[in-house]
Each structure stands twice: as C-alpha cells, then as structure tokens.
Amino acid sequence: MSTPHRALVARIRWSWLWCLPAAWMAWQVLDWAVWQAVFRPDLAACKALQHQGACWGVVQVKGMAWLFGRYPVDERWRPALAMGLWLGSVMWQCLPVFGLRSRRGPAPELAPLLAWPLGLWLMSGQGPGLQLVDTAQWGGLPLTLLLTALSLIAGAPLALSLAWARHKGAAWLSWPVTTLIEVIRGAPLVMWLFGAAFVLPGLLPAEWHWGPLARVLLVTTLFSSVYAAEILRGSLATVLRDQAEAAAVLGATWWQSQTRVILPQVWRQSLPPLTSHAIGVLKDTALVTIVSLQDLTGAMGISLNGDADWRPFFLEAYLVIAGVYAAMCLCVAAIGHRLEHNATH
Amino acid sequence: MPVVLVMISLDFLAQPAGFDLGETGGWLFDASQPLWQAMLIGLSNTLRVSMPALLLALLLGTVVGMGRLSTEPVPRRLAGLYVNSLRNVPLLVQLLLWYFLLIECLPAPNEALHLLPGVWLSKGGLAFPWWAPEAGGWSLPAQEAFNVQGGAAVTPEYLAVAVSLSTYSAAFVAEVVRAAVASVPVAMVEAAQTLGATQAQVRWRVVLPQAWRAAMPPLSNQVLNLIKNSSLAVAVGYPDLVSVGNTALNQSGKVLECMGLMMMTYLMLSGLASLVMNLLGRHSRTVASQ
Numbered sequence: 001m002s003t004p005h006r007a008l009v010a011r012i013r014w015s016w017l018w019c020l021p022a023a024w025m026a027w028q029v030l031d032w033a034v035w036q037a038v039f040r041p042d043l044a045a046c047k048a049l050q051h052q053g054a055c056w057g058v059v060q061v062k063g064m065a066w067l068f069g070r071y072p073v074d075e076r077w078r079p080a081l082a083m084g085l086w087l088g089s090v091m092w093q094c095l096p097v098f099g100l101r102s103r104r105g106p107a108p109e110l111a112p113l114l115a116w117p118l119g120l121w122l123m124s125g126q127g128p129g130l131q132l133v134d135t136a137q138w139g140g141l142p143l144t145l146l147l148t149a150l151s152l153i154a155g156a157p158l159a160l161s162l163a164w165a166r167h168k169g170a171a172w173l174s175w176p177v178t179t180l181i182e183v184i185r186g187a188p189l190v191m192w193l194f195g196a197a198f199v200l201p202g203l204l205p206a207e208w209h210w211g212p213l214a215r216v217l218l219v220t221t222l223f224s225s226v227y228a229a230e231i232l233r234g235s236l237a238t239v240l241r242d243q244a245e246a247a248a249v250l251g252a253t254w255w256q257s258q259t260r261v262i263l264p265q266v267w268r269q270s271l272p273p274l275t276s277h278a279i280g281v282l283k284d285t286a287l288v289t290i291v292s293l294q295d296l297t298g299a300m301g302i303s304l305n306g307d308a309d310w311r312p313f314f315l316e317a318y319l320v321i322a323g324v325y326a327a328m329c330l331c332v333a334a335i336g337h338r339l340e341h342n343a344t345h
Numbered sequence: 346m347p348v349v350l351v352m353i354s355l356d357f358l359a360q361p362a363g364f365d366l367g368e369t370g371g372w373l374f375d376a377s378q379p380l381w382q383a384m385l386i387g388l389s390n391t392l393r394v395s396m397p398a399l400l401l402a403l404l405l406g407t408v409v410g411m412g413r414l415s416t417e418p419v420p421r422r423l424a425g426l427y428v429n430s431l432r433n434v435p436l437l438v439q440l441l442l443w444y445f446l447l448i449e450c451l452p453a454p455n456e457a458l459h460l461l462p463g464v465w466l467s468k469g470g471l472a473f474p475w476w477a478p479e480a481g482g483w484s485l486p487a488q489e490a491f492n493v494q495g496g497a498a499v500t501p502e503y504l505a506v507a508v509s510l511s512t513y514s515a516a517f518v519a520e521v522v523r524a525a526v527a528s529v530p531v532a533m534v535e536a537a538q539t540l541g542a543t544q545a546q547v548r549w550r551v552v553l554p555q556a557w558r559a560a561m562p563p564l565s566n567q568v569l570n571l572i573k574n575s576s577l578a579v580a581v582g583y584p585d586l587v588s589v590g591n592t593a594l595n596q597s598g599k600v601l602e603c604m605g606l607m608m609m610t611y612l613m614l615s616g617l618a619s620l621v622m623n624l625l626g627r628h629s630r631t632v633a634s635q
Contacts, residue, residue: 326430
C-alpha cells in the first residue's frame with residue numbers, strides 16, 4: 001500500500017472515531033427536542049413527559065408576555081408596530097450595505113430618523129389620541145431593542161468626543177477624560193446599574209422626574225460609549241500624523257481633514273471591534289433585569305416565576321430566549337461583516 | 346442657592362452590618378458583626394468564585410481553541426458550534442439557565458448523585474474531598490440519611506456562577522487562542538522544519554512562544570471581563586462584592602462611600618490582574634528573545 005493511501009485510510013478512521021460521540025450527542029438532543037417533544041400548549045401532555053422531552057407549547061402560552069412584558073394587553077399593537085417600524089428602518093438602512101438597494105434612494109437616512117421617534121411616541125402615548133403608558137410598564141423585546149439602539153446611537157458622538165479628547169486633547173482635557181474612562185470601565189455594569197437604580201435618584205434634581213428607564217439608559221449609554229471610545233482611540237492612534245498634515249498642506253480645513261481623511265480611516269479600522277462591541281451591548285441589555293426592568297429576559301422570568309403550572313418548563317423558555325438573542329447577535333455580526341467588506345473593497 | 350456639602354466618612358463601616366449573608370465561604374459572620382467584615386466577605390466571595398472559574402475557562406478555552414484549529418472536521422465543527430452558541434447568548438441567560446438546571450433537575454440531597462468516589466452532586470450543591478488537618482488527612486464526604494456530610498461543599502448558587510462564567514469565558518478564550526496561533530507566520534514553521542526541527546520542537550519552541558506573546562494582551566482583557574462578570578452573581582443571590590456593597594448601600598444610606606469603595610476595590614483588582622498578566626507577558630518576551 002502506498003504511503004498517501006495509508007495516510008488517507010488512517011485519516012478516515014480517525015474521523016469516524018470522532019463522529020461517534022458527535023452523533024450520540026446529536027441523537028440525544030434531537031430525541032429530547034423533537035421526537036419526544038410536545039408542541040401543543042397542552043399542560044397535561046407536557047407534565048406527562050416528565051422532562052423526557054421538551055414542551056415547546058410554553059412558547060405559545062407565554063410568548064406574548066415575553067415579547068411585551070407588562071405593557072397593557074389591549075395596547076400591545078403599539079409596541080408591536082413600534083418594533084416593526086424600528087426593525088424595518090434598520091433593515092431599510094441595511095439594504096444598500098448588502099447591495100440590495102441603490103444608495104441614491106429618496107433620502108434613505110430619513111427612515112430611522114422618522115421611525116425611532118415615531119415608535120417612541122407610539123409606545124409612550126404622549127400627546128393626543130393615545131392612552132399614556134408609563135415607561136415603567138414598557139418591557140419585552142421592544143425594551144431590549146430600545147436599550148441597545150439608544151445606548152449605541154446616543155453613545156456614538158460621546159464616544160468619538162471622548163476618544164478624541166483622550167488621544168489629542170490638551171492635558172487639562174485628556175486627564176479628566178482618561179480618569180472617567182478608566183473608572184467607568186474598571187467597575188462592572190451591574191454596579192453602575194445599581195447606581196442608576198439607587199444612587200441617581202438622590203443626585204438628579206427632583207423636578208426632572210426621571211423614571212427608572214431614563215436613568216438606566218443614561219448609565220448604559222455612558223458605559224457603552226467609554227468602551228467604544230477606547231476602540232476609536234486605538235484606531236485614531238494608527239492613523240499616521242502625515243495624513244492630517246498632508247490634508248492641511250492641500251488646504252483642507254481642520255473639519256475637512258477630520259471628516260474626509262481621518263474619520264474614514266478610523267471607521268474602517270474600528271469596524272471589527274465595533275461590531276463585537278455592538279453585540280456586547282445587545283447582550284448586556286439583559287442585565288437591566290437585575291434592576292427590575294422587564295426586558296426580554298426579565299419579562300420571561302416574571303411570566304414563568306408567577307405561574308406554578310408552567311414554571312417547570314423554564315429550560316425550554318431559556319433556550320427559546322437564548323435562540324432569539326443568538327439570532328439578533330448573528331444579524332448584527334452579518335451587518336458588521338458586510339460593512340467591513342464594503343469598506344475594504 | 347443652598348450649598349450641599351458632602352461629608353465623606355468611613356466610620357459607618359465599623360457599625361454592625363444588620364444583615365446576614367447567604368454564603369460566607371467558611372468565614373463566620375452574623376448581622377451583629379461590623380460592615381467592613383461583610384464587605385471583605387463579599388470580596389472573598391468574588392475571588393472564591395472567579396479564580397477557579399478563570400482556571401477552568403483558560404483550560405477549556407485552550408482545548409476549544411485548539412479544536413477550532415484542528416484538521417479533523419468533526420472537532421473543528423463542534424468547537425465552532427460551542428464558540429458561536431455561547432458567545433451570542435447573554436451571560437445572564439446562561440447563568441439563570443444553569444441555576445434552574447441545578448436547583449430543579451438534580452435529585453434531593455438525600456439521594457445525591459455519586460459522580461466520582463467522594464464527589465456528590467445534588468440540589469444541595471456539590472460535595473468533594475477536602476484536606477482537613479485537624480482530622481489528620483483528607484475528609485471524604487459520604488451520603489447520610491438527610492444529606493451529604495463531610496469534605497467540603499459549594500452551594501448551587503456558587504456552582505451556577507462558576508460554571509456559567511467559565512463556559513462563557515472559555516468561548517472568548519478559545520477565540521484568543523485561535524487568533525494567537527493563527528498569527529504565527531507559516532514561514533516560521535516552515536523555516537523551523539527546514540532546519541530539521543521535529544513536530545514537537547516546532548510546536549513548543551516556535552509556535553507556542555510567539556502565540557503566547559500575541560495572546561497576552563487580549564487574554565488579560567478576558568481575565569478582567571471574567572472578574573467583572575462575576576458580579577452577575579447577584580441575579581442568583583450569591584453574595585459577591587457588588588451584591589454585599591449594594592445591600593450595605595441600601596442599609597446605611599451611605600451612597601457615595603459604598604459606591605466609591607466598590608469602585609476602588611474593582612480598580613485594585615483590575616490593576617492587580619493587569620500586573621500579573623504583564624509579568625507573564627514579559628517573561629515570555631525574554632524567553633522568546635533568548
């Protein structure tokens with residue numbers, strides 16, 4: 001037998017050896033999740049399973065409560081519509097990223113600018129025609145999306161300013177900014193969220209009437225922006241000084257050299273870590289559960305904890321929620337990869 | 346306009362804590378003991394859970410990272426599945442999932458699972474052998490009428506935090522390991538092979554030192570993240586530093602002092618961790634330059 005042939009046979013045997021435990025694991029998972037599982041919302045059938053199979057009926061019974069949290073049942077169309085507007089505007093914005101729509105549409109940047117305030121107005125019902133719903137009652141997936149998007153979007157200009165101040169600012173500017181960044185990054189988000197829940201009410205002027213959601217948003221925005229600032233600072237440092245000097249020699253103003261020369265390069269450099277950062281912010285929104293906001297995770301926990309019948313099926317519920325988060329994270333990652341591809345090609 | 350003077354004083358730390366701790370990790374503590382002792386126990390709880398979790402995460406992460414680099418398709422896919430599914434789900438969801446599994450799906454303490462000789466797992470937690478000098482040797486836990494006695498034991502809360510932290514961080518460590526090994530130029534390996542180096546020599550003398558150096562900065566980031574992420578323990582009622590500090594804050598009303606103390610402690614922990622990682626990195630540089 002020739003040597004390459006023998007190597008091939010050995011290789012196939014090794015691969016087979018690996019397949020056995022993998023196949024066994026897959027079999028176990030499928031057996032539990034599909035073959036033995038109950039898909040109807042039938043409590044008696046689910047209890048009869050004795051956890052030998054999954055009870056996916058829990059999603060049908062409780063899914064709406066997970067999606068919308070404590071939002072008044074009759075008004076659920078409002079967060080649903082708001083969510084549709086937000087996701088739709090993001091998707092519309094992402095179409096050119098994936099090469100599916102020409103960039104020269106009718107003012108495409110207007111879509112999110114309109115959709116976000118409109119969705120917020122729908123959820124809160126400020127103004128005529130709608131019932132007021134306090135932010136304390138907001139929950140579920142809209143809250144998760146809102147926390148992620150606002151922390152990232154509102155944090156972006158702040159992050160850029162902080163990065164610039166730490167990188168290029170005079171000593172009186174860079175020192176306080178550095179301290180701020182290091183202090184916020186040094187402690188865990190959970191601690192800052194406790195700060196938002198218990199400390200901020202004492203520090204903010206009483207007449208501002210900030211609800212828990214606004215305080216948490218303030219903290220998550222700050223927290224997200226210092227991490228983004230560090231990413232941007234790293235990229236700022238890689239853009240050589242010659243670039244700005246060359247721009248100046250060509251007669252560009254400071255603003256032109258920043259927006260036309262420096263920032264595009266910074267953007268290209270920071271895209272991969274910024275994508276991971278966005279995914280991190282999305283995952284971190286789950287932590288607001290700890291300070292009693294009912295985001296997707298919190299709404300799910302509350303809906304099952306308070307129901308002795310369906311409580312035993314927490315495992316299925318957690319797996320479904322985990323799947324929702326994973327799907328959202330993969331979407332963000334796909335957008336990031338595509339932006340990266342577009343920026344370098 | 347009234348001028349508000351904030352007087353910072355740490356006297357309140359000497360007053361009785363006024364609350365009990367669910368878990369002290371072997372220290373004796375009750376509500377009448379001073380607050381600073383409660384805070385110290387919180388810190389010790391944070392370290393007690395994050396240090397073993399760190400070790401596990403590094404081990405598991407290295408194995409998974411090597412799996413992703415494997416030429417065998419099955420382990421490579423399995424490792425990829427592990428990394429992608431754990432990295433994309435919030436740690437809090439994973440922690441609550443583990444906690445639910447541990448407290449709901451395990452048998453009661455009077456019929457604990459006998460995993461290994463001397464290791465018992467039940468709703469009451471994990472019991473394992475422990476060195477007991479006063480008994481003159483190893484103390485082995487054993488099943489008794491109502492629960493498992495002897496040895497040392499950790500609570501389900503501790504287990505849930507330790508397991509979720511280590512499996513979650515391992516996914517990130519695996520990516521660091523993979524990127525570090527991939528960053529070693531192929532030409533280096535080929536050059537070593539041309540010079541007659543064996544497979545083991547290439548691996549240990551050429552790839553490892555350089556991969557180690559490349560892995561240190563991102564790895565130290567992951568270490569810091571793990572320590573900070575251990576604060577999620579509050580969600581399952583494990584009294585870590587943030588949990589105790591927050592209770593102290595609410596009990597004493599000393600908002601700025603408690604926040605400041607927690608912040609300083611985390612900054613010190615972060616500083617210590619970066620120092621250790623820097624020392625490890627420096628060591629590798631001297632090895633590589635020899």
